[in-house]
Amino acid sequence: MKKNWFWLIILILAGTALRLAWLDRQSLWYDEGVTWMLSQMPLTELIKWTAADIQPPLYYLIIWINDIIFSDSEWALRVPSVFFGILTIPLIYTLGRRLSSIHPLSHQPSNQLTSQPTHPNSSFFILHSPFSFLAAFFFTLSPLMIYYSQEARMYTLLTFEATLAGYLLLKILHPTIKETQDSNRLKTRLLNPLLYAVVSAMALYTHYFAAFLLVAHALYALFVLWQSEASRSKLLPLLLAFGGSVLLFAPWLPILLARLGDDPSYWPGALKLNEAIRKVAITFIAGETVIEQIGWWLTLAFLTLIVLSFICLLIPNQPTSPSHPNSSFIFHLSSLFLTLWLFIPLVLILTLSYQSPKFNPRYALLAWPALALLLAQLLTNLITRPYSLRVTFYAARLLFVLSIVFFLAVSSFSLFNWFNDPRFSKDDFQALAQFVKERKAPDETVLLSSGHFFPVWAYYYGWDGWTPLPWMLRLDVDQVTTLPMAQTIAEAVEGQAGVWLVTWQDEVIDPTGVVPFWLDRIGERRHDAGDFWGVGLEHWQLNPHHFDRLHDNPIQREAQLNFADQIELLGYTQLNDSELVLFWRPKQPLPDDLVFNFDLTDADGFSWSRQPLTGRLGSDVYPPSRWPVGETVITHHQLPWQIGTPPGLYIAEVELGAVAPPPGASTATAAGDFSGWDILDAQGRPQR
Structure with missing residues (x-):
């Protein structure tokens, strides 16, 4: 019996050592912050x-x-x-x-x-x-x-x-x-x-x-x-x-x-x-x-x-x-x-x-x-x-x-x-917060996207000098960030010369990139934010003369294209030479998968894309089936220019449709046939 207890004590000591080893070396993560x-x-x-x-x-x-x-x-x-x-x-x-x-x-x-x-x-x-x-x-x-x-x-x-x-x-x-x-x-x-x-x-x-x-x-x-x-x-x-x-x-x-x-x-x-x-x-x-x-x-x-x-x-x-x-x-x-x-x-x-x-x-x-x-x-x-x-x-x-x-x-x-x-470390909120503390200027602020991780951020950074986007006590996947978030951003950046954006689970709450879109509209990315495990960080230098854009219509050029009376393409905004933002408004509940074809041509019909862009509209966590009917949703697209494309005006050709399931299949797959949706006029007649 004494021998049994001796070996049990050895196990307890070993278990204690392993459980106490480097106990505080890693950052708290979100749940621990709560x-x-x-x-x-x-x-x-x-x-x-x-x-x-x-x-x-x-x-x-x-x-x-x-x-x-x-x-x-x-x-x-x-x-x-x-x-x-x-x-x-x-x-x-x-x-x-x-x-x-x-x-x-x-x-x-x-x-x-x-x-x-x-x-x-x-x-x-x-x-x-x-x-x-x-x-x-x-x-x-x-x-x-x-x-x-x-x-x-x-x-x-x-x-x-x-x-x-x-x-x-x-x-x-x-x-x-x-x-x-x-x-x-x-x-x-x-x-x-x-x-x-x-x-x-x-x-x-x-x-x-x-x-x-x-x-x-x-x-x-x-x-x-x-x-x-x-x-x-x-x-x-x-x-x-x-x-x-x-x-x-x-x-x-x-x-x-x-x-x-x-x-x-x-x-x-x-x-x-x-x-x-x-x-x-x-x-x-x-x-x-x-x-x-x-x-x-x-x-x-x-x-x-x-x-x-x-x-x-x-x-x-x-x-x-x-x-x-x-x-x-x-x-x-x-x-x-x-x-x-x-x-x-x-x-x-x-x-x-x-x-x-x-x-x-x-x-x-x-x-x-x-x-x-x-x-x-x-x-x-x-x-x-x-x-x-x-x-x-x-x-x-x-x-x-x-x-x-x-x-x-x-x-x-x-x-x-x-x-x-x-690779198996906890998300490094500790190092990121310290990085921001050391580099943030007095006339800069911090935005959190998504806002629900504020407890762990407050633990390392403190309770002042940041704004959650949106404010939520607990994660709610239905509180997706939309374009009206511009009002909260405007209040947060008033009088500020720069913004540090901390992102964690933003693919859930801001799956369409609304917050970066607005910050790109009023500032310029500095690309000096560092790289941290499990947590994102970006830095913008703001232009106060552009703050009024937060209150203006974000669409640079309106289009009003009605695809099969399912969804409207309201227009687009070109952020820079390589990124285009499209504005959509569903008219009816949409399927999970919508196929999006995109090409860049000149006035003569010559394609200047490296290759036509084909992909799924939306993302895995925010497919079109989750887009609210009647509300504006944005999608970001990288423009696939050929190397050496000359300056000038080009035509963006957009095609939208669904992939029908192949015979015998219950869901759409890549093997199905693409069916493009007609663009309808005001009377509901196909245009092209």
């Missing part, structure tokens, strides 16, 4: 914010208290995540020992926290002493768990709560003989359910997806009650446990119900399940800091080792005696518990996300400990099961060694990327 902002609010304002948000308040309350104790540095904001990540290491070890006490479909309690196989040739899914250590080992060195232990978000807290809730549920359902014979048995029977209720409610107050964990727990409890001869004695504790968690969460339940389906931070649509499952597999095995293509091959290789290990355990042994029959598989309750824990939350999260495809594998992190425990369970049985054939004996040990070595290699590779490869 965490900081909430920690600065009065408590009542914090509660109001979370009530209107998609995250409940418990984690933010912890950060609020943490800010009082440790201040608001990057290190201080992230250290609670480190703390809960470290706490989960001994907890998952303890949970593993509790799982080891469960016998295969046994109705009798165990008298110890490790058990030996019922018979030597039937040891599959019967747990042994290395199991708990292996589970803690996987958790300690998991690049995914280390990554989120260094982020000022609620995910390690949620993982800790999920693990603790699982442990308490097992104590309720599978007490040891010692626990059943305890003189304070009645007190224990009440204490564990109450603790479970508190921890489960805390998980719900940390993240709403904890509800899916409770579904998995409820299914497992129902199965145990169905199998157990003493189901009546367990019914009351279970009612206290699950009913108590619901009662404790009940005050917040109306807020949750009001928020269901109300998440404006993503577009409606359908989740691509195959891509989501692939991403979950890569993230759970290789972490967040591998290139997806490499991570997929690493994941397939690791899964191959797991499948081979599983097959090895399924190979039957020769019976050694009539009392030891030829049986290599015994179903174990612990395996059911872990399988439900792993898959039920994941399936329900994917189901919930299917119609609103905002999904990230981190949403399922509460299920990751189950994966570590299942892997530990599989590998433990691989080396502890007796084998009658020498070849299977050595094959099992080879697979065990290969699995451990492969895990260590993948973990080392992913952690090396995290600590050393700038």
